[in-house]
Amino acid sequence: MQQKVDDFRLKLGEKEYIPIMIGGMGVDISTSALALEACRLGGIGHISDAMSPTINDRLFGTKFVKNKLKNYKHNVNSSDKTSIKFNLEELAEAQKNFVSKTMQAKQGEGGVFINCMEKLSMNGPRETLQVRMQSALDAGIEGITLSAGLHLGSFELIQDHPRFHDAKLGIIVSSVRALRPFLKRASRTNRMPDYVVVEGPLAGGHLGFGMDWAQYQLKEIVIEVQDFLKENDLEIPVIPAGGIFTGTDAVEYFERGASAIQVATRFTVTEECGLPDGAKQSYFEAEEEDVVVNTVSPTGYPMRMLQNSPGIGSGIRPNCEAFGYVLDKNGQCAYVDAYFREAEQGSKKISVPDKVCLCTHFRNYKIWTCGHTVYRLKDTTNLLDDGTYQILAAEHVFRDYQFSTDHSIQLPVPDLRIGADSILKVA
Numbered sequence: 001m002q003q004k005v006d007d008f009r010l011k012l013g014e015k016e017y018i019p020i021m022i023g024g025m026g027v028d029i030s031t032s033a034l035a036l037e038a039c040r041l042g043g044i045g046h047i048s049d050a051m052s053p054t055i056n057d058r059l060f061g062t063k064f065v066k067n068k069l070k071n072y073k074h075n076v077n078s079s080d081k082t083s084i085k086f087n088l089e090e091l092a093e094a095q096k097n098f099v100s101k102t103m104q105a106k107q108g109e110g111g112v113f114i115n116c117m118e119k120l121s122m123n124g125p126r127e128t129l130q131v132r133m134q135s136a137l138d139a140g141i142e143g144i145t146l147s148a149g150l151h152l153g154s155f156e157l158i159q160d161h162p163r164f165h166d167a168k169l170g171i172i173v174s175s176v177r178a179l180r181p182f183l184k185r186a187s188r189t190n191r192m193p194d195y196v197v198v199e200g201p202l203a204g205g206h207l208g209f210g211m212d213w214a215q216y217q218l219k220e221i222v223i224e225v226q227d228f229l230k231e232n233d234l235e236i237p238v239i240p241a242g243g244i245f246t247g248t249d250a251v252e253y254f255e256r257g258a259s260a261i262q263v264a265t266r267f268t269v270t271e272e273c274g275l276p277d278g279a280k281q282s283y284f285e286a287e288e289e290d291v292v293v294n295t296v297s298p299t300g301y302p303m304r305m306l307q308n309s310p311g312i313g314s315g316i317r318p319n320c321e322a323f324g325y326v327l328d329k330n331g332q333c334a335y336v337d338a339y340f341r342e343a344e345q346g347s348k349k350i351s352v353p354d355k356v357c358l359c360t361h362f363r364n365y366k367i368w369t370c371g372h373t374v375y376r377l378k379d380t381t382n383l384l385d386d387g388t389y390q391i392l393a394a395e396h397v398f399r400d401y402q403f404s405t406d407h408s409i410q411l412p413v414p415d416l417r418i419g420a421d422s423i424l425k426v427a
């Protein structure tokens, strides 16, 4: 009999999960609703703490952004952003609020974890990351997955927290080269990661590869990581991510010793996903040639996105006074430099071709990052009479991963609506 994902379980300590993790997708693309749904179904869902003060304002009517802008308003036309700092107390409050509200709604036996993208260095990488992690733990998060721009000393930042050993801690790496020094340093805290997500070159978001990403294969990197852990007598669950599109893809990894999968792209077109409906339709409509990996992210990492993302080329004024999440430890951001370079040209309408303002455009869902397999999403749903694609329920996609065999993909029960317009007319 052919095996399916449901024949396997992920064990983290004493707990067992359906071995499906929905990866963190900032900024609030992997919403609390999506993470909670994964948890309810017995898997693990991630919220993302990228721009949590900004997200709090949108979700709960707080005024973190307004207050920050008020403090730094005098600086908005300056190219020098070094003075713009986050108020750590407010950052803690935002993070606690967001996480605790999510945890209060938790149902089911799965887990709700948070994705901490370390490259959001917020003009104070060490202290802001420490506050983000500590506050998430204070608010009851069950696991923290550290991603993009891992700092070797991250575990040390929370080693005095009472939940340091109780919460699950994981890291995302794309090579043994990145894993080895992290583990060496983590050993100083007498605590290894509880799981290692191995993210290959087909993933969405920022890539842990250079522009030569196409030369790498997830399957090979997973084997390298597994061999490395075995050689070092480390029993840490390995969780491949990037391009796993069917339950059968997942089973192929499980048969070679992987403990779970981390997936994201198939959930971008679900009701629970935070992308606006128009963006979800663009994801469905995408063809393979529309998917690009480029260097427009000011973080310095290549990123995969749809080439018709509305934010590409935009010359919007940097808004570090309100946001400023990408500012590095010296208060620099490559978009700020690129913007003022273009502004000096004196043209009326500024366009910045080589970098994007990640904060503003991610907040407004104008950069459509996606995994390489985005162009296959149209095969996972029904085309409606009005030419749009039927949005899926996260439960449907989750169960499809869980139970499918032979690479089959279950289509949703057809939506009998003719289209949103018609519903409005009827109403």
Ligand SMILES: Cc1cc2nc3c(=O)[nH]c(=O)nc-3n(C[C@H](O)[C@H](O)[C@H](O)COP(=O)(O)O)c2cc1C
Pocket: 022, 023, 024, 025, 026, 027, 029, 048, 050, 115, 117, 147, 148, 172, 199, 202, 203, 204, 205, 206, 241, 242, 243, 244, 262, 263, 264, 265, 266, 268, 369, 370, 371, 372, 373
């Ligand atoms: C829209 C989108 C946004 C993402 N944002 C993040 C992020 O903020 N942090 C992160 O670590 N990974 C991010 N990722 C990567 C996913 O968490 C995941 O590991 C990967 O995309 C899995 O591959 P798949 O999309 O092919 O299933 C993102 C992926 C997508 C599709």
